[in-house]
Amino acid sequence: MTHKVDKSKCFYCGGCVSLCPFTALTLVETNVVCDESKCTKCGICVKGCPARAIRVE
Amino acid sequence: MAEHYDAIVIGCGPGGSFFAKTAAKKGMNVVVLEKKKDLGSPVRCGEGIATQWDASYGLPLNEKSIAMKIDAAMAIAPNGTTFKMGGEGAVVERKIFDKFLAIDAARAGAHILPKTLVTDLVRENGKIVGVKAKRFGEEIEFRAPLVVSAEGMENTIARKAGMKVQHTLYDTDVCYEYEMANVPCEPIIELFFGNRISPRGYVWIFPKAKDVANVGIGVGGETGADPKALLDAFIRERPERFKHAEIIEVKGGDISVGASSEQLVQDNFMVIGTAAHMVDPIHGGGMGLAITAGKIAAEVAAEAHERKDYSRDALVRYEKEWHAGEGATMLKRLKLRKTMEGLSDDDLNFIFENVDGKDAGKLMDGDFKPIVARLLIKRPSLLKVVKSLM
Incomplete structure (x- = not known):
């Protein structure tokens, strides 16, 4: 895993989805x-x- | 097995619902696919809306969706100088507002399918003919000669359709917000500007009751600033206002603050609202613009439906009307936003001391020259920052 989301912080707002240039x-x-x-x-x-x-690591 | 409709709308926000309502009223069989189980949630915005849409769009704001009616906006400079702009609006309860708009669409005959995640487009010989979706563990295909992206910021399907709607960090504000109780409020929207308070953005206090408010911040995506840290500092520095404040909800999200996308239609496909970057570059409001776009797009779609021609040529009137109207206003405001980016806190203080609400209204309308000229006489050093407005 290279992409990690800390669920204790995440709002599920989808901002990351919007900005990802690779629709990943x-x-x-x-x-x-x-x-x-x-x-x-x-x-x-x-x-x-x-x-x-x-x-992301 | 596929389900067949006249139009498929992706996303049941204000734009998607309003498109669906308008198109259904004109006799189209429309389905709205919403990936979440709840509408309007999680809330990702300040919930403010101007109420001029009430009348012109047959959108009687449901009393239950209004948290508080507003009669003015106040802008506050880094040193506390203020000016007020009149203008009626409301701070709404998005979870109720969005649901009410969906109910309105359903009453008009549209179908609403929550918990339905669109995963891809369906094409035949390169032509868009529908979408694939997942719903309660099932893969379903929806077929229609027209697919409308009302996806909001997460415009993945529009991008898969080949529309140039990719968001960039530069034209995005990163927002963090608390809904707070025990914050004394007037029926006024407050906007606090300043590079230290909020780099390339502003802090807002939007009242939802005389003692409840959305207190939020948007910062420029490329600045790398941490919105939560800055919002916490803003609150900490105002103990008189926030001494009894209690956080009752935490919200956040990213919002586009650039120009609306140039291309809004292609064969069998339209994009409306925030998915097409239709968000005011100055105040970050998108609900009203999405509703406007939904209405124009649905009227054009209904004409296309009557002629059974869903080509780009048949749909392009929506794109043209948008860019001649709201799209052009947005470009002027983007110019203003980009100019504000170059202002120091000292410049901001000076400008706020020398303009009033009427001037600000003119600036928002793109009537820059007389005001800029007046400011330059007093402070010629502003020229390098504001010359793009001349």
């Missing part, structure tokens, strides 16, 4: 699902997360 993210109710085959670890979702809940 999907919001399914209270889960942010990352398609690791599309993720390039660019970090845009990290900067755009209002809750600072995402880590």
Whole structure:
């Protein structure tokens, strides 16, 4: 796993989904699902997360 | 097995519902697919809306969805200087507002399907003919000659359709908000500006009762600023206002603050509302614009439906009307936003001391020159920042 969401911080707002340039993210109710085959670890979702809940490593 | 409709709308926010209501009234068989089980939730905005839509859109704001009626907005400079702008509006309860609009659409004959996640488009010979969705563990195909993206910020399907609607960090504000009790409020929307308070954004206090308010912040996505830390600091620095405040809800989200997308239609496909970046670049409001877009798009869609022609040519009137109207206003406000980005807190203080609500109204309408000229006489050093407005 390279894309991690801290669920104790996440609002499920979908901001990360909106900003991901590779459509790698999907919001399914209270889960942010990352398609690791599309993720390039660019970090845009990290900067755009209002809750600072995402880590990409 | 596929279900067949005249139009499929993705997303049951204000834009999607209003499109569905308008199109259904004109005789179209419309289905709205909403990925969540609850409408209007989680709340991702300040919940403020101007109420001019009431009359012109046959949208009697349901009394239950109004938390508080507003009669003015007050802008506050870093040093506390203020000016007031008149204007009627309301702070709504999104969870009720959105549901009421969906009920309105259903009463008009539209079908609403919550908990239905659209996963992809269906194409035949390259042509969009419907969408694939997941609903209660089942894969369902919906077929229609027209697919409408009202997806909001998460415009994944519009992007898959080939529309250029990708959001960027530069044109996005990252927002964090508390709904707070025991905060004394007037029926006025308050907007606090300043680079220290909120880089490339503002802090807002939107009243929902005389002692309840949405207290939120939006910061420029590219600034890297932490909205929660800044909002907490704003509250901490105002103990007289917030000494008894209790946080009763935490909200947040990202919002577009750029121009609306250039291309809004292609063959068998339309995009409306926040999915097409239809959000005011200055105040970040999107509900009214989404409703406006939904109405125009549905009227054009109904004409296309009558002629059984869903080509780009048949749908393009919506795109043209948008860019001639609200889209053009948004571009002027984007110019203003970009200019404000270059202002220091000292410049902001100076400007607030030298403009009133009437001037601000003119600036919001794109009538920059007379006011900018007046400011430049007093402070010529502003020229390098404001020259794009001349």
